Amino acid sequence: MHSLEVYLTVSAILLLLGIFAVITRKNPVAVLMGIELILNSAGINFVAFSKFTTGNLDGQVAALFIIIIAAAEAAVALAIFLNLFRLKKSTDLDKADLLSG
Amino acid sequence: MNFLADLVFWFFVVLTVSSAIVVVFHKKIIYSAFALLFTFFGVAALYLFLSADFLAVSQVLIYVGGILTLIIFGVFLTSRITTLAVSQLMHQKYMAIIPVVVLGVSLIAMVYKANWRIQPLDSLPTTQAIGEALLTRYLVPFELASILLLAALIGAMRLARFFRGES
Numbered sequence: 565m566h567s568l569e570v571y572l573t574v575s576a577i578l579l580l581l582g583i584f585a586v587i588t589r590k591n592p593v594a595v596l597m598g599i600e601l602i603l604n605s606a607g608i609n610f611v612a613f614s615k616f617t618t619g620n621l622d623g624q625v626a627a628l629f630i631i632i633i634a635a636a637e638a639a640v641a642l643a644i645f646l647n648l649f650r651l652k653k654s655t656d657l658d659k660a661d662l663l664s665g
Numbered sequence: 666m667n668f669l670a671d672l673v674f675w676f677f678v679v680l681t682v683s684s685a686i687v688v689v690f691h692k693k694i695i696y697s698a699f700a701l702l703f704t705f706f707g708v709a710a711l712y713l714f715l716s717a718d719f720l721a722v723s724q725v726l727i728y729v730g731g732i733l734t735l736i737i738f739g740v741f742l743t744s745r746i747t748t749l750a751v752s753q754l755m756h757q758k759y760m761a762i763i764p765v766v767v768l769g770v771s772l773i774a775m776v777y778k779a780n781w782r783i784q785p786l787d788s789l790p791t792t793q794a795i796g797e798a799l800l801t802r803y804l805v806p807f808e809l810a811s812i813l814l815l816a817a818l819i820g821a822m823r824l825a826r827f828f829r830g831e832s
Binding site: 598 | 678688720758772777781803813
């Protein structure tokens with residue numbers, strides 16, 4: 565059995581890569597991939613703590629809800645991206661400034 | 666035997682991390698999308714090592730079967746074929762490194778300095794226990810999740826149909 569720290573380190577690396585993708589990428593689909601990486605890292609953390617410290621299955625149920633929410637989020641986000649592409653004819657997030665923000 | 670299990674474990678750790686690096690740093694977005702496939706499989710394998718068998722199967726079914734398919738659809742629908750190759754460049758790269766490094770150093774330091782209360786759990790198979798938890802302790806979140814999925818389904822259909830009908 566491997567130690568808790570290994571899993572937490574892998575999860576931290578995934579979280580950092582996801583944050584980096586969210587900050588640097590301009591394509592909205594790539595930003596969505598970064599968000600999926602972040603959600604996966606949170607899932608690893610939940611399951612690792614469920615296995616090593618809490619002694620029950622609550623963490624696994626939480627990770628299951630993360631997967632459900634990720635599915636809903638991906639569907640809505642891609643519908644929005646399609647509309648953005650139709651309106652702006654490009655996939656540059658910097659051009660998504662219809663509200664003049 | 667133990668050595669073999671270790672080898673498989675580290676193989677999946679390296680697979681997860683390296684394919685996540687490809688996801689973040691590859692210039693062509695379609696390559697990122699396919700690298701994400703290996704990341705999801707690696708995370709599912711880590712779930713198996715954490716004795717979460719039901720969760721590993723759900724991960725493969727929902728992430729690989731559902732979300733990744735949606736993402737690849739999104740890539741194809743929002744890129745013109747001619748621009749598929751040069752879809753993106755990094756920007757704000759040097760600004761992004763600062764918060765990532767600060768957060769990374771503090772997270773890793775926290776992970777290795779904290780005094781974790783280790784209390785291992787070994788309860789394979791987990792499917793029955795998770796099913797009972799979903800219908801007793803977590804009944805309200807479970808029903809809320811189904812309403813959320815229904816709302817997301819209707820909302821996504823509405824948005825995508827709007828996309829078709831207006832142009």
